[in-house]
Amino acid sequence: MLISRRHLLRRLGGGAVVSAAIPLIRESSFAGTRESVRATPHGGPIRLNMNENAYGPSERVTATMRASLSLVNRYPDTAGALVGEIAGLHGVKPEQVVVGCGSTEILRLAVATFLGRGEKLVVASPTFDPITDYARRAGAEVATVPLTKQYAHDLDAMLAQADASTGLVYLCNPNNPTGSLTPRQDLEIFIRKLPPTTRVLIDEAYHHYAGTSSAYASFIDRPVDDRRVVVTRTLSKIYGLAGLRLGYAVAATAPAHQLSSMRSPMNVNVLALRGGVTALYESEYVSLCVRRNADDRQEFYNQANARMLRVIDSHTNFVMLNTGGPAEAAIDHLRKHNILVAPPIPSMTKYIRVSLGKPHEMREFWRVWDLMPPHTMEM
Ligand SMILES: Cc1ncc(COP(=O)(O)O)c(C=O)c1O
Incomplete structure (x- = not known):
């Protein structure tokens, strides 16, 4: 099923317009693209591409x-x-x-x-x-x-x-x-x-x-x-x-x-x-990170579910998300909006691997997701 972007946004109540006030930086320091990206407060894109612990060390x-x-x-x-x-x-x-x-x-x-x-x-x-x-x-x-x-x-x-x-x-x-x-x-x-x-x-x-x-x-x-x-x-x-x-x-x-x-x-x-x-x-900090990751992962599943997207059950701090269309298109779209996910996986052409970030980063991920042009989201 193809679902129009406007329809999907209305259903999800999302679709805020990208703020023009945030300065642009060149993305030349990030492999594989010459796109410009919006700076985050830390001066770089939202990194959901390397399976790091977004919360850092204790x-x-x-x-x-x-x-x-x-x-x-x-x-x-x-x-x-x-x-x-x-x-x-x-x-x-x-x-x-x-x-x-x-x-x-x-x-x-x-x-x-x-x-x-x-x-x-x-x-x-x-x-x-x-x-x-x-x-x-x-x-x-x-x-x-x-x-x-x-x-x-x-x-x-x-x-x-x-x-x-x-x-x-x-x-x-x-x-x-x-x-x-x-x-x-x-x-x-x-x-x-x-x-x-x-x-x-x-x-x-x-x-x-x-x-x-x-x-x-x-x-x-x-x-x-x-x-x-x-x-x-x-x-x-x-x-x-x-x-x-x-x-x-x-x-x-x-x-x-x-x-x-x-x-x-x-x-x-x-x-x-x-x-x-x-x-x-x-060990207490490790337990805290495990619990927090489980919560963040569950929230990711909830958001995917709300959009009728399938995921592979994850035992890690990242999730494979079936985009319903070509992975490259989704990866490109996210990158243009300052969000990095893992590069395409040749044998899994519709999936993208998304590392779990902090809640505000994941909210931005889904906001940007909802801006995706409809042809990339066959469902
Ligand atoms: C399965 C696996 N092994 C090893 C590594 C790399 O670990 P390190 O940072 O210790 O080199 C990664 C990094 O993503 C990984 O996914």
């Missing part, structure tokens, strides 16, 4: 980092203290922990460590894909396996791709960009069936958001006795520290040592070393 973390500013003329200490804290938090030995300049660095280390030229990486599609770029650049083969209709990893099809040449399997759970889960039980069976030389990297970047689902259990909190499994986490999501660049892996001692030996020296900066330690123990 006060205590900010205070720790502020107090650490006096140290920035010195090279950072070794990461020993931070590693010790991470080990303590998870009840593992420090030798099992590898810290990275974001968990993306750990993905790069995993490719460098476990994949040689001509070896194979098996991944889902769509998923968080920097690891596929790293693998291709290392001369490895990449086998991509579409998600199931329920947006879980298609583990049978992934298993069919796994042979003696498969150095690494990447599992993102919950998955980015779909926000969906692959059941824990299925993952365990899958891992047991993999060739003995195949390593498994489980990316738990969105772990905290999935916590209450019965289909989910972290492979750090409930480990399997398997030396091939490496689990990554990041401080970029729930902890609100994406700009700080801090992530880590937990693995058996031998693979952790292999990964660690590929790191650049001092790959974690002095503010991250200090702020990270404080952040990891901010």
